[in-house]
Amino acid sequence: MSDRPNDFSELPSYKASRRSLFSARKFALMASVVAGLGVAAYGLSPSNSPVDIFTTTAHAQVDKQVKSQAAQPVGFADIVERVKPSVISVKVNMKEKVASKDDDNNGDSPFQPGSPMERFFKRFGQDGVPPGMRGGPRGGGRGVVSGQGSGFFISADGFAVTNNHVVDGADKVEVSTDDGKTYSAKVIGTDPRTDLALIKVEGRTDFPFAKLADGKPRIGDWVLAVGNPFGLGGTVTAGIVSASGRDIGSGPYDDFIQIDAPVNKGNSGGPAFDTSGEVMGVNTAIYSPSGGSVGIAFSIPASTVKTVIAQLKDKGSVSRGWIGVQIQPVTQDIADSLGLKKAEGALVAEPQADGPAAKAGIKSGDVITSVNGTPVKDARELARTIGGFAPGNTVKLNVLQKGEDKVLSMTLGQLPNTVEAKADIDGGDKGSSSRGSDVPRLGLTVSPASSVAGAGKDGVVVTGVDPKSAAAERGFKEGDVILEVAGKSVTNPGDVREAIVAAHNDNKNSVLIRVRSNGSSKFVAVPLAKS
Template sequence: MTDTNQRPRRQIWSARRLTLLGSAAVLGSALAFGGPLGYGRLAGQAFAATPAPQTVNAPGQTGFADLVTKVKPAVISVRVRIDQGVNADESGSDDQGASPFMQGSPFEKFFRQFDGQQGHLHRHQMVTGVGSGFFISPDGYAVTNYHVVDHAKSVEVTTDDGHIYTAKVIGTDQKTDLALIKVDGKKDFAYVDFESGTPRVGDWVVAVGNPYGLGGTVTAGIISAEGRAISASPYDDYIQIDAPINKGNSGGPTFDTSGKVIGVNTAIYSPSGGSVGIGFDIPASTVKMIVTQLKDKGVVTRSWLGVQVQPVTAGIAESLGMKKAEGALVDQAEADTPAAKAGIQPGDVITAVNGNSIKDSRALAREISAMAPDSSAKIDILRKGEAKTIDVTLAKMPDHLKKQASADEDENGSARGVPHLGLTVAPASEVAGAGEKGVVVTNVDPDGPAAEHGVQSGDVILSVGGKSVSDGGELRQALKQAKSDGKHDVLMRVKTSDNTHFIAMPIG
């Protein structure tokens, strides 16, 4: 329900938003998180002067009716009840609203950007969230999103024929935003299979879900792009589709024309909270891998290499004599880790894992995490212009790293309670050609404050608020101190390829 008298949104809100699609309907309001729009070249809109596709079962007839009849019985509505605790003030209200996401989760910080749009909740008020899901086996296993069932006290699913069942959460994986739930008592649920092939940009797709809690709804479009990153986690690898999907579609499936699941709806890009034709799906290959582990063990176990890496920029590639700006540049091989034991060194560029090319640090994270702990990997590196192959025995990711909000620190270069500048950094002393002082900017969010003030990849931040910084921890501490001192801007001394100058950076 919308409050027509609520105060207008602050002007600093971005008009470009990424909206989570499920469990976000707390009190009927939209939850959104910010992100860059610079996605690159897209396939065109699905229905722009394009002949209608043929159904898979009835050549010569238009529409997707046969496909929908086949798959829709496997799609479910997921409704959860959450005991929503609130850090209220003395009046019993919370001026910042109440996030339905776990504190420190990759999505909680995005919620906090939008000034109390969920309204005022009292301590431990039970709220309802809605999303979607789909059965993957006849005995009641179903897939949905992590953010749909996170902190749920109870989970109910409604099938296409209107029957309501109680479900239990088997396991969740925050980093990929996936969850496996189970309905007991039946062995003949309608279910769907995952596509084993690789979808192509331009292929027709059909999305089914529960938008706004209305019940089973079907939309069609095409795959617009692949390999999208929306700063949700180090493992971002989303399929972008233009089939209209909205809040409540989270966890719902997207099908190809053979009726196989090619992805799970998880977020949309939207200025208004509704669909504008840019949606993001977790690829079926990722879902299958995660769901298998959740079903077997209830948790996801990831392998670990033990390196800090950064993207290879055009400047770095030129300085290292590389033909392409691809790979993951090693900033540091942490002590007593698989990488250090195998001899990987700072300055090495990881170009492939087991023969699979590594285009950037996200690709490296995905390749390593997909392998089993204690397995052997062949790591191709470029060291001082010479190509080498190193055998590495991977280890299980330590528990303290699994619990870390990696999307906060690894991808965005910030931590909870520290102003988000939209950049990642690495010690200058560990980056070839960057000098010995300061921290090198390795990546910049084009919609973040840093980009708005002219900071670019390759710049070196020498000091913040008059204090020299030599690593990301010192940078974050300096920003935190400035904010705790009540400052709204902090003076940063930045060295570029041309000169050294100061920037007044807004921090809150």
């Protein structure tokens, strides 16, 4: 190749392209001469000398094509060589507990009972565990259980990131580096809500480490997953970013990057690198009906990792802001019922008594539309935004309250470590349809809550549901307690009917109902029957 920086004339691909184009030119010229149009093939310059249009145009096109190909990576070897030493294999040992009837037959689950990851896999696997992720016999005695995962160094002095579910409950943690050496590690802090953990390896200050990316990946970007699948050690797979902002139902802060790079058991806690060698996310979960990779994996974004790890390093735990409300998405039906132009914001199902929101004047049925002037797209975004503030910070919320825009200021509390929801209905006598009263436009039969044992004093209890009704389609069931209809509190079937009639007279196509079900409140928009 010539020493000139932009001279591609010696490249084999360039020569082949030139030969192909010259042959095409000759063929086109012959065809033109046969047709009596030879001059059109060459054209004439102002001096009547022939100009090789084919050669001139083709030369520029080939130059552009070859330059473009030269700018693209032929493979990922250079990137892998640079980043792979920062990735570690994580092995944990933990004491096995005695199985009990409360384990719900999930003794071989790799995740803690009730954890966000167990709830996620319960949706896609059997008995709370996806096929292919079982770790062997568990329960029925005491012993030592070992597990494996992945991680990566984030500093030269031995701080490393992995998943909470990899090290949760561990008595002993060991890490193996890319050069085959093994070190003991201690758990600095964990955050079950985001499934992140920070561990520390002592004894060295020259560990190779990876940098967390500052930017947000785009859908279609290349991604490299490096980890310890099935205990095989440093393994690299490649794919693309398939989607972003994924909610997999593992918790209120779901904001996963979806990738199609093959990820398997043992990759948990490992990094997902971009083509600049920075960590765009931490691999944490897969969707796998078969137990192996099917091209759907989920990574925690680097932006979340930075925030969480900083707090874990500082104090070993994560403190999040809290306003004390039950919230839900604003669906199109709910937006129509409230007279909203767009199905955006977070609908307050119920403010917690004496919580920051209740003290600031937020009420059931309010829609929170922005925080400190930044629009809130949906309920998940509100949870993530508030959770990103430290307790004690003051925020301003834009709230739509009974059709009026308000700006409310409040000081954030601290999110409790555990939030228990207690059902107000004990499952006792819920009454019978003969005691209730029909609400034909909804397909429900209801009775005053005060007349049903265990239902409390507020609202009306659903004692019957027409299986063909819109209410049944929206999930209403016997034992649910209706607290409000169209923004009005109800205590008897007559109140419900009056609210329905008022909504009908206002030409509403649906009515918004606040219902308490399974211990929590929510709003449901139910279409009104025509008859």
